Amino acid sequence: MREPTYFVLAALLGGPLHGYAIMKRAGELSGGRVRLATGTLYTALDRLTDEGHIRLVGEETVAGRVRRTYGLTKGGSAALRAEARRMAEAARLVTDREPAPTGGRLAGKLRTT
């Protein structure tokens, strides 16, 4: 799963949101790293809807324009959590290991002899 997709799904964890709110929330959650552009957002929303990860939950008219809100489906939530677990395991590979001392094994062997 690509980072923008991950943050779009993560933005919807807190409840259904409309397009611009998803962009803002994804930006906040990623600490400003993921800045979704409008076209990218709607391409992602189309794809995620086709895949069954999100669904349309509401529609209202604001200033004469349709505003649709999207929510996570169970499948989307499961895919997001699976991706989060995968990333956490990948992160643990690095964070749980002590860095080897400078000079490595050879230096240690030389010290013991």
Add this chain to the structure above:
Amino acid sequence: MNRASAGRDGGAGRLERRARRLLRAYPPGYRARRGEEILGTLLEATPPGRGWPRGRDVASVLAGGVRARRKTNLRLAEAVSLRQAAILAIALYLCGLLNHELGLLRFPGWSPDPVGVGWRALLPCVPLAVTVAAAWSGRPRLVAVSAAVATAALGYLAFASLSLPGGHGAGAVESALSALIVPVLSLAALTLLTRSVRRPPRSWLWLAGLTVGVTVLRVVAARLQLGPAEHALASLGSWTATAGSAYSPLAAILVGVSLCWLVTDSRPLIAVAGSLYLTQLGTLMAGPSGPGVNWTQFIELNAPLTVALILVRLIQRRAHPSPPTTS
């Protein structure tokens, strides 16, 4: 309303107009479904006081439009897709035919008449143009009627040319009949195709307009007796290969444009290739005295384009994403 707020409203209106223009990147069906929603988000995402959406929004909407168009085209059934390409191929071929006839058009007082058909060259032009226009406006009955009239006019012209000086040599009748085979079959095929498939996209029509436009300019140049301009437009507007070049300039332009079109749609390239086949076949059927192409050239010209088309089709079908489980 004070001047500042009027300016602000004017700026917002300008921004909305520009954003709406930008949304044309999406195909019409998609725009009808989601256009207003995307527009709302685009306007919300644009910082106040700006007259244009942000650069990355512009780029992403353009890229999204290309993706949506490709997806829409790939969603069409293969048979429908190919039938629409066939309609464009025949339309382009008929425009080439119309160009040829227009090129023969002469009225008294115009530049010298090398063939001697004169004003009668105009007879098939009108029904040919109507046939193409009717195919695009989704009128199968009008296509059938105008195709029948065009067939009659082409037949009349072919046999009228037999009475011209030098037109009644050995095998002239057979030659005139065989020259009619490809045009008549193409008109019949167009009639059948327009009955069974919805009309092709309007955005394709300018390919046909380009071919006819060049020849209309050429006729105007002939009328004004602008020799060099007429000659240049004649060589640009010719469909068939000329000595020393594989494709005529116009054919090369159409192939180039349809190659660019591959980003979203492979059908224009299929159609241009099809019309080149028909044109060359028509020239070959017109007999050995016809200009341009022989059978060896025919194969040489079309083999690379055919291989390219098959590859393009295969690649596009493979690239068509079947919904993956994760992105």
